[in-house]
Every structure is written in structure tokens, then in C-alpha cells.
Amino acid sequence: MRAYDVILKKRNGEKLSREEIEFMVGGYVKGEIPDYQMAAFLMAVYFRHLDEEETYYFTETMMRSGEVLDLSEIPGTKVDKHSTGGVGDKTTLVVAPLVASAGVPVAKMSGRALGHTGGTIDKLESIPGFRTELSLEEFIKNVKKYGIAIVGQTGNLVPADKKIYALRDATATVDEISLIASSIMSKKLAGGSDAFVLDVKFGTGAFMKGFEDAKKLAFLMLRIAQQHGKKAVAVLSNMDQPLGKAVGNSLEVIEAIETLKGNGPEDLKELSLTLGALMLELAGVADFEEGKKILQEKLETGEALDKFRLLVKAQGGNERVVDDPWRVLPVAEQVVEFSAAREGFVSKIDAEKVGIASMMLGAGRKKKEDRIDHSVGIIVEKKLGDSVKKGEAIARLFVSDRSDVESALKLLKEAYVISDSPSEPPRVVEEVI
Ligand code: URA
Structure with missing residues (x-):
């Protein structure tokens, strides 16, 4: 079997067999299939998708690539x-x-x-x-x-x-x-x-x-x-x-x-x-x-x-x-406010941008090797539907000397939309299936 043929097959929208999926995943883990071929394969999957059966084989192969834990020693349903x-x-x-x-x-x-x-x-x-x-x-x-x-x-x-x-x-x-x-x-x-x-x-x-x-x-x-x-x-x-x-x-x-x-x-x-x-x-x-x-x-x-x-x-x-989380946990001492440029109601928050802003402060990783700064982050004071006055704090940023505060503030500015009329905040649990 050749990785090239499996990539071509998926690129053309054809269904892969269990053997072909095992070949790609197994070969990649063993280092026999290089990054560039696996990347091309993943991009083909991105556009052509895996159907339910292929997804089952993909999951199964990934699961079996390492240890599968046995928790039967622990009584009760885990x-x-x-x-x-x-x-x-x-x-x-x-x-x-x-x-x-x-x-x-x-x-x-x-x-x-x-x-x-x-x-x-x-x-x-x-x-x-x-x-x-x-x-x-x-x-x-x-x-x-x-x-x-x-x-x-x-x-x-x-x-x-x-x-x-x-x-x-x-x-x-x-x-x-x-x-x-x-x-x-x-x-x-x-x-x-x-x-x-x-x-x-x-x-x-x-x-x-x-x-x-x-x-x-x-x-x-x-x-x-x-x-x-x-x-x-x-x-x-x-x-x-x-x-x-x-x-x-x-x-x-x-x-x-x-x-x-x-x-x-x-x-x-x-x-x-x-x-x-x-x-x-x-x-x-x-x-x-x-x-x-x-x-x-x-x-x-x-x-x-x-x-x-x-x-x-x-x-x-x-x-x-x-008993005393603020004292025991590392929390950055420097706090920067992100304040409202106008009066109104919070009508949209791009939460991904808030997450990236927190990452810019040092709370997440841009690259896998990055070290996290546990002390930094954001307290979001205003959420969807809240009213806000001009100059009032929308969020408080806990920052360290290594934080990219400017980028974080820019992202928060892009993330928040303030409108004239109030809107209903969403419910957190939409459906249980
Ligand atoms: N979380 C995961 O563990 N895997 C994904 O692919 C996405 C989110």
C-alpha cells in the first residue's frame, strides 16, 4: 500500500477501508509516513470528510495506538x-x-x-x-x-x-x-x-x-x-x-x-x-x-x-x-481595565477573541512548547445583555511583565459589540440528547 494512493482516494472523495485507515494512522505514528503526506491526507479529509464507518475505524485505530486503561478494579459505574x-x-x-x-x-x-x-x-x-x-x-x-x-x-x-x-x-x-x-x-x-x-x-x-x-x-x-x-x-x-x-x-x-x-x-x-x-x-x-x-x-x-x-x-x-484562594494561588498584581467606549448594551461577544486575548497575556500556549503563566487572565465584568456606561470596565486584565497587553486590548475591542437596545442573553444549556 502507498500513502500517495490513500491520499488520492480520499482527495477524490472515495471511501477508505479499515486497512487503509490503519495504514495511514499506524504508519504516521511509527514515523514511516512523513508529516507532509499526513498533512495532505488530513486536508483531503477536511474537504471530503470521513463517513460514520470510516470515523469508527479512525477512532478505533487511534484508541489502539497506545494503552487502553482497565478501571474495573474501581467498584461502581465510572x-x-x-x-x-x-x-x-x-x-x-x-x-x-x-x-x-x-x-x-x-x-x-x-x-x-x-x-x-x-x-x-x-x-x-x-x-x-x-x-x-x-x-x-x-x-x-x-x-x-x-x-x-x-x-x-x-x-x-x-x-x-x-x-x-x-x-x-x-x-x-x-x-x-x-x-x-x-x-x-x-x-x-x-x-x-x-x-x-x-x-x-x-x-x-x-x-x-x-x-x-x-x-x-x-x-x-x-x-x-x-x-x-x-x-x-x-x-x-x-x-x-x-x-x-x-x-x-x-x-x-x-x-x-x-x-x-x-x-x-x-x-x-x-x-x-x-x-x-x-x-x-x-x-x-x-x-x-x-x-x-x-x-x-x-x-x-x-x-x-x-x-x-x-x-x-x-x-x-x-x-x-x-479557604484563601486569592492568597494561595499566584495572581498577577497588575490590573489593566478594558473600558466601554460608549454607553449601551452588550449585544455580541466574540468569545474566541476573549480566549486569544487571555492567551496573549500568557494564560495559554501559542506553541506547544510555550510555558503557561498561571497568574494572568481576564475577568469579564460585562456579559451578553448587560448594560454598560461609557468608561465603565467591561473586563479587567490581570497582567505580568511578559503579557502582550496591547494585543489583548485590541482583541477585546474587536470582540465586544455595544448596541443601543437590550437583547436577551442566551441560555447556557440549549439541548440534551
Ligand atoms: N478536543 C480534542 O481533544 N480534539 C479535537 O480535535 C478538538 C477538541
């Missing part, structure tokens, strides 16, 4: 949650302890920042001492003992995705539904959970901007889960504005802790309760409405916050972060 990526999306930091406090084991493997979106692992690493790299034995031991562990993907989990994603990122081939679905589901399946709640985002800050595309992505991921005998539910959630107010690592951890204390922003709370209740439902603990009530109670009694404290302590972090 339910994982995944977000397709958003700006200010810190739901895992809220949902994981919340669900664990209701007795459902959470064995969570999370990712790092991708493009304009943040990553749970980077956020957790803002907590001094917090270890995100545990051995598989320690990971399982912690879930059994504390009911919760959150770690980065181990080195050998889906190595094919690491290599292919980096190439997609550099060749403008990330936002293809079949490639996103197989990238996400290969990692979820290799993580070894029994069921999945998928938070599929749409809107200006999501990889899939349109609702219909996001829905297609959700159905495709549900289908892949089903093909592997796993239960799954998808939530279509709105990303036309950052989730909550905080964007950037330490700032997001602070907002998650506030939410666990019952003081968080409404949209973050609503999405967290929805995702959490679906996890309880898949675990067979309660139906959706009952699950929401249970979780609301866990917030009110402080049990969810206690679980977060336990998670931090168990993974070597400074647990005082729960």
Missing part, C-alpha cells in the same frame, strides 16, 4: 465527562467533586489548553504542589480511597492523537467533525470509563461555531460510544460568551471554588448541575431531576467543597487554597 472546549470552561473543577460527593467515583483524565480554549490540567497546576501526573496505580488507588482523582493523560494514552492533533493544529484542519469526534472519543474510550457525558459547545468561543454542526458532532460521538458498548449523553451548550466571568488559570480555579461555596456565576452553576445530574443518571444513582436536587444539596452542605479539598490534598496541593 462516568467520565468531556467538554469539546470553551473559553472560561472550568466545569470539571466543579462537576468532578460535586459528583464524587454524591458517591459516584470520578476517575478523570483531562487535557491541557488547546488553541483559544483552556485545559483542566493547566488550571489545576496553578494550585501550589498539585500533582497532575500520577502513576496508574496511584490514580486507581486515589479513586478507590477518596472517590476522585484528576490527572493528565498518561504518556502512552492515544499517542496517535498527540501527533495528529499537533499536525492538525499547524495545518488548519482542526475543525472537521469526523476528526474532532475521533480525537475526543479515542481518548475517552482509552481512559476506561463505562459511560460519558459529553459537553458539546457551539458559538463564537467553540471549535464548532454553528448549532447544527455541534449537533452533528454530538450525534457522531454518541454513535461512537454506542458502537463501543458505552452509555453516553450529550449536552449542547452555548459558548457565545465566556462561561462565568473568569478566563485564565488561577482566576478560573478561584471562580470554581466560589461556585463550590455557592457563590458562583449562574451559568457555570447551571451547566455544572446539568452535567453532574446526567452523570448521576448514567451511574444509575438518580434520575435527572432528583440528581439535580441531590447535587444542589451537596453544594449547600459544603460536601462538594470538602471533596475538592480532599482532591487537592490527595494530589499534593496546598489545601488552604479552599
Whole structure:
């Protein structure tokens, strides 16, 4: 078989066989197929797509490129949650302890920042001492003992995705539904959970901007889960504005802790309760409405916050972060305001631009090798539908000496549209499928 022929076949819109897909993915991982041929192949897929069967083979081959975890030692149904990526999306930091406090084991493997979106692992690493790299034995031991562990993907989990994603990122081939679905589901399946709640985002800050595309992505991921005998539910959630107010690592951890204390922003709370209740439902603990009530109670009694404290302590972090997050976490001292040029109502926010602005301050990576500055980020003071006076702060930027403040301010200026008349803010949970 020749890579050239497989590329040509896909370029011409023909269907690929399992063997051809295995040849491309396997050959690329082994270094036998060079970057330029894989890049051409991905671009052909971008324009010609993979159908459901091809996507299944692609996912399967990626999943089997490395280790597939066996979590059967942990009693109970293990339910994982995944977000397709958003700006200010810190739901895992809220949902994981919340669900664990209701007795459902959470064995969570999370990712790092991708493009304009943040990553749970980077956020957790803002907590001094917090270890995100545990051995598989320690990971399982912690879930059994504390009911919760959150770690980065181990080195050998889906190595094919690491290599292919980096190439997609550099060749403008990330936002293809079949490639996103197989990238996400290969990692979820290799993580070894029994069921999945998928938070599929749409809107200006999501990889899939349109609702219909996001829905297609959700159905495709549900289908892949089903093909592997796993239960799954998808939530279509709105990303036309950052989730909550905080964007950037330490700032997001602070907002998650506030939410666990019952003081968080409404949209973050609503999405967290929805995702959490679906996890309880898949675990067979309660139906959706009952699950929401249970979780609301866990917030009110402080049990969810206690679980977060336990998670931090168990993974070597400074647990005082729960009591005094502003002091324990690194937070930039210099604050720059982005203020309104006119009076009116916020009618549009390009959330992707807000994410990139935060990245410009140092909160994300422009290149894979870049180091993240956990102390910087943005607090979004005005969201969709809010009224604003001329000169009033729309956002506060927490900056360091290395931040590109000028570029960040320029992006925020482009991101916000202020109009004369008020508009209805979107609801965060659009649909559950
Ligand atoms: N998140 C992933 O893990 N993969 C993608 O392709 C897009 C978002």
C-alpha cells in the first residue's frame, strides 16, 4: 500500500477501508509516513470528510495506538465527562467533586489548553504542589480511597492523537467533525470509563461555531460510544460568551471554588448541575431531576467543597487554597481595565477573541512548547445583555511583565459589540440528547 494512493482516494472523495485507515494512522505514528503526506491526507479529509464507518475505524485505530486503561478494579459505574472546549470552561473543577460527593467515583483524565480554549490540567497546576501526573496505580488507588482523582493523560494514552492533533493544529484542519469526534472519543474510550457525558459547545468561543454542526458532532460521538458498548449523553451548550466571568488559570480555579461555596456565576452553576445530574443518571444513582436536587444539596452542605479539598490534598496541593484562594494561588498584581467606549448594551461577544486575548497575556500556549503563566487572565465584568456606561470596565486584565497587553486590548475591542437596545442573553444549556 502507498500513502500517495490513500491520499488520492480520499482527495477524490472515495471511501477508505479499515486497512487503509490503519495504514495511514499506524504508519504516521511509527514515523514511516512523513508529516507532509499526513498533512495532505488530513486536508483531503477536511474537504471530503470521513463517513460514520470510516470515523469508527479512525477512532478505533487511534484508541489502539497506545494503552487502553482497565478501571474495573474501581467498584461502581465510572462516568467520565468531556467538554469539546470553551473559553472560561472550568466545569470539571466543579462537576468532578460535586459528583464524587454524591458517591459516584470520578476517575478523570483531562487535557491541557488547546488553541483559544483552556485545559483542566493547566488550571489545576496553578494550585501550589498539585500533582497532575500520577502513576496508574496511584490514580486507581486515589479513586478507590477518596472517590476522585484528576490527572493528565498518561504518556502512552492515544499517542496517535498527540501527533495528529499537533499536525492538525499547524495545518488548519482542526475543525472537521469526523476528526474532532475521533480525537475526543479515542481518548475517552482509552481512559476506561463505562459511560460519558459529553459537553458539546457551539458559538463564537467553540471549535464548532454553528448549532447544527455541534449537533452533528454530538450525534457522531454518541454513535461512537454506542458502537463501543458505552452509555453516553450529550449536552449542547452555548459558548457565545465566556462561561462565568473568569478566563485564565488561577482566576478560573478561584471562580470554581466560589461556585463550590455557592457563590458562583449562574451559568457555570447551571451547566455544572446539568452535567453532574446526567452523570448521576448514567451511574444509575438518580434520575435527572432528583440528581439535580441531590447535587444542589451537596453544594449547600459544603460536601462538594470538602471533596475538592480532599482532591487537592490527595494530589499534593496546598489545601488552604479552599479557604484563601486569592492568597494561595499566584495572581498577577497588575490590573489593566478594558473600558466601554460608549454607553449601551452588550449585544455580541466574540468569545474566541476573549480566549486569544487571555492567551496573549500568557494564560495559554501559542506553541506547544510555550510555558503557561498561571497568574494572568481576564475577568469579564460585562456579559451578553448587560448594560454598560461609557468608561465603565467591561473586563479587567490581570497582567505580568511578559503579557502582550496591547494585543489583548485590541482583541477585546474587536470582540465586544455595544448596541443601543437590550437583547436577551442566551441560555447556557440549549439541548440534551
Ligand atoms: N478536543 C480534542 O481533544 N480534539 C479535537 O480535535 C478538538 C477538541
